[in-house]
Amino acid sequence: DSGVTQTPKHLITATGQRVTLRCSPRSGDLSVYWYQQSLDQGLQFLIQYYNGEERAKGNILERFSAQQFPDLHSELNLSSLELGDSALYFCASSTSGGAWETQYFGPGTRLLVL
């Protein structure tokens, strides 16, 4: 157990819908990362937050958005869902968000868009 929690574990929804994925970082970690893992694209970095502020952005679609709250938990919002959005979504956390720091991954949310 990494100490990073994610809910829900599984999510099944229809195209066009909107979902919210939730992540709580390890105790003491200020930085949260979101990754998407699909069979064809591998592990793709989406976005990073540090202490409530967006710090780095990857290949995140405009239909996706995220935020980190004052209690440091983070939410990833996916809207206008398409079949291709079906994937495993991981959250990771680290102490202060430096690129040299160990990132600890949560168990992931498996999203299936039908």
Next chain:
Amino acid sequence: GENVEQHPSTLSVQEGDSAVIKCTYSDSASNYFPWYKQELGKRPQLIIDIRSNVGEKKDQRIAVTLNKTAKHFSLHITETQPEDSAVYFCARGSNYKLTFGKGTLLTVNP
């Protein structure tokens, strides 16, 4: 570029043999190189990492080597066991994020 090239994509070895996975990168700003192990349906777990001021690091049966001049780093697993079977990802850290390789499916045959 930002990509990390990882080879091979699949690797099958006999129990007790060694396994080597190699990754190359092109961004000179990279200074952190972790390796993650992911079992089917589970989260990636860090198994070893190396920072740019070190050329080699070892932890029991696992070792990582880094050649910053040539921009490549490798994972070495000795005396492989069936429980080592998993997908292994290399990554490089720069600009506040990790960029992952495509992964290597390692199968250790009893």
